[in-house]
Amino acid sequence: MAIKKxxxxxxxxxxxxxxxxxxxxxxxxxxxxxxxxxxxxxxYDDLYGMGSWEKSEAKIQIETVKQSLKKINLKEDDxxxxxxxxxxxxxxxTGFAARDIGAPFFGLYGACSVMSEALSLGxxxxxxxxxxxxxxxxxSHFSTAERQFRFPLExxxxxxxxxxxTVTGAGVSILSSQGNGPYISxxxxxxIIDKGIIDPNNMGAAMAPAAxxxxxxxxxxxxxxxxxxxxxxxxxxxxxxxxxxxxxCKKEGLDISKRHTxxxxxxxxxxxxxxxxxxxxxxxxxxxxxxxxxxLLENKEINxxxxxATGALHSTTSAQQGESIPCIAHAVTISNNLxxxx
Amino acid sequence: MAIKKxxxxxxxxxxxxxxxxxxxxxxxxxxxxxxxxxxxxxxYDDLYGMGSWEKSEAKIQIETVKQSLKKINLKEDDxxxxxxxxxxxxxxxTGFAARDIGAPFFGLYGACSVMSEALSLGxxxxxxxxxxxxxxxxxSHFSTAERQFRFPLExxxxxxxxxxxTVTGAGVSILSSQGNGPYISxxxxxxIIDKGIIDPNNMGAAMAPAAxxxxxxxxxxxxxxxxxxxxxxxxxxxxxxxxxxxxxCKKEGLDISKRHTxxxxxxxxxxxxxxxxxxxxxxxxxxxxxxxxxxLLENKEINxxxxxATGALHSTTSAQQGESIPCIAHAVTISNNLxxxx
Numbered sequence: 001m002a003i004k005k006x007x008x009x010x011x012x013x014x015x016x017x018x019x020x021x022x023x024x025x026x027x028x029x030x031x032x033x034x035x036x037x038x039x040x041x042x043x044y045d046d047l048y049g050m051g052s053w054e055k056s057e058a059k060i061q062i063e064t065v066k067q068s069l070k071k072i073n074l075k076e077d078d079x080x081x082x083x084x085x086x087x088x089x090x091x092x093x094t095g096f097a098a099r100d101i102g103a104p105f106f107g108l109y110g111a112c113s114v115m116s117e118a119l120s121l122g123x124x125x126x127x128x129x130x131x132x133x134x135x136x137x138x139x140s141h142f143s144t145a146e147r148q149f150r151f152p153l154e155x156x157x158x159x160x161x162x163x164x165x166t167v168t169g170a171g172v173s174i175l176s177s178q179g180n181g182p183y184i185s186x187x188x189x190x191x192i193i194d195k196g197i198i199d200p201n202n203m204g205a206a207m208a209p210a211a212x213x214x215x216x217x218x219x220x221x222x223x224x225x226x227x228x229x230x231x232x233x234x235x236x237x238x239x240x241x242x243x244x245x246x247x248x249c250k251k252e253g254l255d256i257s258k259r260h261t262x263x264x265x266x267x268x269x270x271x272x273x274x275x276x277x278x279x280x281x282x283x284x285x286x287x288x289x290x291x292x293x294x295x296l297l298e299n300k301e302i303n304x305x306x307x308x309a310t311g312a313l314h315s316t317t318s319a320q321q322g323e324s325i326p327c328i329a330h331a332v333t334i335s336n337n338l339x340x341x342x
Numbered sequence: 343m344a345i346k347k348x349x350x351x352x353x354x355x356x357x358x359x360x361x362x363x364x365x366x367x368x369x370x371x372x373x374x375x376x377x378x379x380x381x382x383x384x385x386y387d388d389l390y391g392m393g394s395w396e397k398s399e400a401k402i403q404i405e406t407v408k409q410s411l412k413k414i415n416l417k418e419d420d421x422x423x424x425x426x427x428x429x430x431x432x433x434x435x436t437g438f439a440a441r442d443i444g445a446p447f448f449g450l451y452g453a454c455s456v457m458s459e460a461l462s463l464g465x466x467x468x469x470x471x472x473x474x475x476x477x478x479x480x481x482s483h484f485s486t487a488e489r490q491f492r493f494p495l496e497x498x499x500x501x502x503x504x505x506x507x508t509v510t511g512a513g514v515s516i517l518s519s520q521g522n523g524p525y526i527s528x529x530x531x532x533x534i535i536d537k538g539i540i541d542p543n544n545m546g547a548a549m550a551p552a553a554x555x556x557x558x559x560x561x562x563x564x565x566x567x568x569x570x571x572x573x574x575x576x577x578x579x580x581x582x583x584x585x586x587x588x589x590x591c592k593k594e595g596l597d598i599s600k601r602h603t604x605x606x607x608x609x610x611x612x613x614x615x616x617x618x619x620x621x622x623x624x625x626x627x628x629x630x631x632x633x634x635x636x637x638l639l640e641n642k643e644i645n646x647x648x649x650x651a652t653g654a655l656h657s658t659t660s661a662q663q664g665e666s667i668p669c670i671a672h673a674v675t676i677s678n679n680l681x682x683x684x
Contacts, residue, residue, distance in 0.1 A: 088659070098668075190446065
């Protein structure tokens with residue numbers, strides 16, 4: 001038991017779960033971005049044939065789960081647990097998707113940190129011997145998020161330069177104790193960090209301190225070095241949040257600048273696509289990881305990444321009551337090769 | 343591994359985690375109810391000295407965690423994980439509490455099923471060897487829930503006879519691999535069940551089918567019998583939902599009538615306190631379990647219960663879009679004695 005626990009926040013798996021399938025669905029804007037060739041499905045109508053954006057987001061989840069199962073000839077009945085969530089109040093996209101799929105379901109809320117929260121808990125369930133086929137899922141939708149957290153889209157509000165563009169999409173990983181990798185070897189679980197940011201149009205700045213805290217804990221506790229990773233990939237700090245993160249880590253004596261990337265920076269061409277500071281949302285890290293980064297791992301173009309999905313638990317209610325934005329970041333190590341320093 | 347997995351939804355722990363401490367805080371109305379002597383703290387001002395009901399709910403969580411730690415001489419720094427949630431959008435009560443406590447945090451959303459969702463995942467973390475001191479927490483607050491899900495309190499809306507009263511309160515369990523019980527021996531994880539109920543003032547009827555589905559799965563898979571339990575305690579079906587549950591189970595050939603109780607029925611004197619169908623909210627099962635039922639177990643007045651917290655993932659957005667209410671129920675077996683049929 002002592003071997004599994006490396007430090008206050010970090011655990012190491014004795015039988016690292018394998019990611020045996022992934023799938024992604026993205027919206028029209030993501031389907032025109034630089035990563036478009038790495039996604040399984042691009043929808044060209046963000047209502048996806050449904051009567052509302054919320055129903056569309058649920059359908060995106062359902063179809064993405066089906067695709068991840070189809071790739072490895074599994075049926076919905078083979079799923080032992082779903083770990084998942086989204087940004088919507090009462091996580092309705094995931095709730096309705098879980099209703100359709102019909103598997104035992106653990107609902108999560110970690111704002112945009114859900115993908116790595118789900119991978120953390122899913123991997124614990126597999127390594128702990130509680131299940132062998134676990135679905136981890138996260139989604140977001142530009143139109144459902146904007147109207148819930150900010151303003152009705154019809155207002156046509158001007159977006160400040162610090163704002164980010166919520167990704168429309170869902171990403172799924174299926175974990176198993178059997179498989180040939182990539183493997184989840186380490187998990188570093190985040191704490192709530194809140195440095196007093198109150199601007200809901202500057203989420204990157206709000207979340208950077210949480211990412212920094214988790215990354216520092218990871219390297220302090222795991223014994224791994226920055227150079228052991230091909231990428232240290234944060235979820236959705238965007239351009240501005242990424243700069244802040246790199247600066248904050250440097251001040252603490254950790255230089256991640258050569259290995260750092262951010263899913264929110266990768267997914268859009270900010271200049272051509274007018275997305276300002278970059279992409280955001282649970283779906284951002286979910287589709288960039290399960291689409292692009294997983295592809296690079298599977299094809300041995302890279303060997304190991306640290307995925308740190310970052311969440312801002314922004315609430316319109318608490319914001320109106322003068323509260324700042326509590327943030328969290330969960331880190332997961334995903335490797336092809338478990339030898340050497342692992 | 344085969345030993346842990348008893349069926350599609352049910353697992354059995356090889357080293358059943360022990361509940362080493364509990365604590366509860368309740369509001370004024372709960373403090374006048376039939377269980378008042380079993381709660382640690384009764385607050386007589388539902389703002390708890392704070393500027394808003396939401397801040398009050400966060401403070402209730404923080405103080406309840408502190409009390410659960412104090413009882414066994416632990417410090418906040420000893421907590422390895424917090425598993426918790428509440429009913430509020432972006433689970434802000436739990437988010438702000440986790441910010442204050444500063445421990446690694448997994449945010450959950452399962453509506454009123456959170457207490458048993460947290461116990462399920464917390465027990466998996468302990469049995470799996472990932473942690474040894476885990477805090478499981480859930481809360482709700484009458485005034486935060488009413489205005490979020492129904493109407494502003496100032497409207498003074500009339501409450502239909504099927505309506506329930508959201509409990510103000512928080513309950514905490516601390517789990518550990520060491521301890522003398524009560525132990526968590528089995529977990530049966532629920533699926534989303536939705537029988538088409540659309541009335542947000544009839545949550546008991548909406549949730550009863552989910553409770554029935556999980557209870558049937560539990561007895562089918564665990565090998566345990568109804569008479570192995572002193573109580574089969576649902577979370578917050580209330581009077582009406584409880585009757586529906588007992589009928590539904592009977593139709594499926596399972597008579598739970600002699601062992602069934604419901605936290606929502608126990609917590610208020612419905613006639614004297616004008617609570618109609620009974621109590622509800624994440625806090626309902628959290629305080630009745632961690633207060634009353636845990637007391638009975640600890641004092642050997644009973645030996646074993648099945649706790650089935652029940653959640654209605656009701657959303658005002660999806661309700662306005664014509665959707666019915668997806669529900670879920672998670673069951674956890676809590677025993678003093680692991681011998682015999684266990």
